[in-house]
Amino acid sequence: NAGVTQTPKFQVLKTGQSMTLQCAQDMNHNSMYWYRQDPGMGLRLIYYSASEGTTDKGEVPNGYNVSRLNKREFSLRLESAAPSQTSVYFCASRQAATEAFFGQGTRLTVV
Amino acid sequence: QKEVEQNSGPLSVPEGAIASLNCTYSDRVSQSFFWYRQYSGKSPELIMSIYSNGDKEDGRFTAQLNKASQYVSLLIRDSQPSDSATYLCAVNPSSGYNKLIFGAGTRLAVHP
Numbered sequence: 001n002a003g004v005t006q007t008p009k010f011q012v013l014k015t016g017q018s019m020t021l022q023c024a025q026d027m028n029h030n031s032m033y034w035y036r037q038d039p040g041m042g043l044r045l046i047y048y049s050a051s052e053g054t055t056d057k058g059e060v061p062n063g064y065n066v067s068r069l070n071k072r073e074f075s076l077r078l079e080s081a082a083p084s085q086t087s088v089y090f091c092a093s094r095q096a097a098t099e100a101f102f103g104q105g106t107r108l109t110v111v
Numbered sequence: 112q113k114e115v116e117q118n119s120g121p122l123s124v125p126e127g128a129i130a131s132l133n134c135t136y137s138d139r140v141s142q143s144f145f146w147y148r149q150y151s152g153k154s155p156e157l158i159m160s161i162y163s164n165g166d167k168e169d170g171r172f173t174a175q176l177n178k179a180s181q182y183v184s185l186l187i188r189d190s191q192p193s194d195s196a197t198y199l200c201a202v203n204p205s206s207g208y209n210k211l212i213f214g215a216g217t218r219l220a221v222h223p
Binding site: 030031033035040041042043044045048050056058059090092094096097098099100102103104105 | 117119142209
């Protein structure tokens with residue numbers, strides 16, 4: 001019963017470093033999402049993928065890139081990390097317009 | 112105008128009371144609506160989904176949808192201290208069938 005698995009759980013980066021956040025789901029869902037959550041801001045959509053092979057920008061895509069590697073995996077890349085990208089990142093997946101299931105989150109700090 | 116708006120709170124209610132949480136959305140033709148609960152440091156978890164006008168009840172929780180007025184609400188009856196959390200409203204906008212947009216969340220505090 002893994003559901004949605006994110007790695008890593010915690011990460012500290014220096015300004016300008018790059019990294020990739022990994023997400024995998026085992027529920028055979030078509031749609032996958034990346035959100036960031038800052039205090040008092042709720043969840044803001046960075047990118048989403050409606051199906052394998054497609055990706056679309058969300059509300060706050062600047063500074064990020066994504067790859068839908070296959071139906072199971074959806075990665076988020078920070079090419080040159082900035083302190084403004086310090087946040088908690090959540091990956092989610094769902095089938096069509098039904099409920100989304102979330103991973104446990106990645107707490108990222110950029111110093 | 113934000114796509115999904117919620118009062119950030121905190122909303123403070125005594126144990127046993129009814130907590131009423133509200134959410135408004137800007138896209139008149141949005142189709143699917145969700146309420147999630149999030150405890151501090153944890154991931155969001157679904158409480159209710161609602162797709163058509165009217166009320167939907169599940170235990171102590173009732174979701175109410177009014178598409179004409181573009182709001183969705185969540186009522187929690189017999190509130191318990193364990194209900195203290197942030198409640199997030201989420202909407203599927205017509206601009207993208209697979210998009211899922213969240214409000215900023217309302218913090219609920221239930222005091223004994």
